[in-house]
Amino acid sequence: MATTTAKPAAIEDGGRRAVLTQEDRRALLRYMLLMRATEERALTLYRQGKVPGSYYDGRGQEAISVGSAFVLGPRDRTCILHRDLGAHLIRGVRPGRILAQMMGRAGGVTGGKEGNMHFGDTELGCVGMVSMLPDMALVTCGLALSFQMRKEPRVAMTWFGEGSTANGQWHEAMNVAGVRKLPAVFILENNQFAYSTPNEREFAVDPVKRAEVYGFPGVKVDGNDVEAVFYAAAEACERARSGGGPTLIECETMRMHGHGAHDDMRYVPKEMFDVWAERDPIDRYERKLADDGIDIEKVTASVKEEIERETEWALSQPMPEGPTALEGVFATSDPHLGDGNAPWSFWKEAANG
Ligand SMILES: Cc1ncc(C[n+]2csc(CCOP(=O)(O)OP(=O)(O)O)c2C)c(N)n1
Ligand SMILES: [Mg+2]
DSSP states (O other): OOOOOOOOSOEEETTEEEOOOHHHHHHHHHHHHHHHHHHHHHHHHHHTTOSOSOOOOOTTOHHHHHHHHTTOOTTOEEEOOTTOHHHHHHHTOOHHHHHHHHTTOTTSTTTTSSOTTOOOOGGGTEEOOOOSTTHHHHHHHHHHHHHHHTTOOOOEEEEEEGGGGGSHHHHHHHHHHHHHTOOEEEEEEEOSEETTEEGGGTOSSOGGGHHHHTTSOEEEEETTOHHHHHHHHHHHHHHHHTTOOOEEEEEEOOOOSOSSTTOOOTTSOHHHHHHHHTTOHHHHHHHHHHHTTOOHHHHHHHHHHHHHHHHHHHHTSOOOOGGGGGTTSSOOSOOOOOOOOOOSHHHHHHHTO
16 A cells, blocks of 8 residues: 655656756745635635626645646646646636636636636646536546557646545546556545535545555645645656556645635534644745745735736626627537646756756
């Protein structure tokens, strides 16, 4: 059983050492702050009645999508779920496009079709989110299978909550990934609840242990420690790229808001909430980086400025024209996915030989 909580200091990726430079660490903090600022702004817009339907966020879980998506190379592909805004931001979706998406505006990622979380920028290597949980795990297997058949050293990564692991499709995805040794990385976000159902009513055995029965490693990390998530994901991506097959990474965390903005989460015991509030991933990382001499104020100020600018842009976007509702419903061309941004310094070095 390969379940571990150990954090490697540095791991190999494609024969090169996967380490985080100070610039990388500043970027990790910036993306977490950007995710939180975008979500806080979206919540304000929701309360102002500008976001139709409900609104879902990943408060408290920022270290997971940021730490894992940061590992990806440009040609890797993603299936991003509803608490993982950090992954969209890292791959290159601007906050303004996300805010416009939430408001159903023409400038949103889907051009005003759907709001909330059901989106993905195909040009940046992301499949649009499928709401039925956890069907994105199966789509991820399809992407990974195509990389394997073409003998390309690429990775497909997806994210899902612990509640999703109770569904049949999840087990089918794990099975095919294990049987075929697919280059897939599954990020399991255990945020203690599936809507109002707590962990003890969800499973009898920690879901990370299920990886073993499907024939691949399951790794458990502190999901509120962005570097722990990064190193676990880096190791998993290296395993996938080198033909070693999939990895399931369970990130232990807590959903610090209700399931959606309509949920007051009164079913969460106060003591439990308070314990997790002390472990806020952003506060923790700010303290760590400040101790290492990084100017936190500078990073915070640039995020604040960016979010103001992006909000202004999103609010200036018109509502879509009626006839556009009929466009893009079915694929009219080969739906190739484009490459995403890959901000980790490792990829710059790789490009420079
Ligand atoms: C098959 C299916 N059933 C129900 C839902 C409605 N739903 C959306 S999110 C959610 C909770 C999922 O819990 P979990 O997987 O732990 O993710 P979390 O919301 O906690 O991040 C539910 C029930 C759905 N999207 N798909
Ligand atoms: Mg959950």
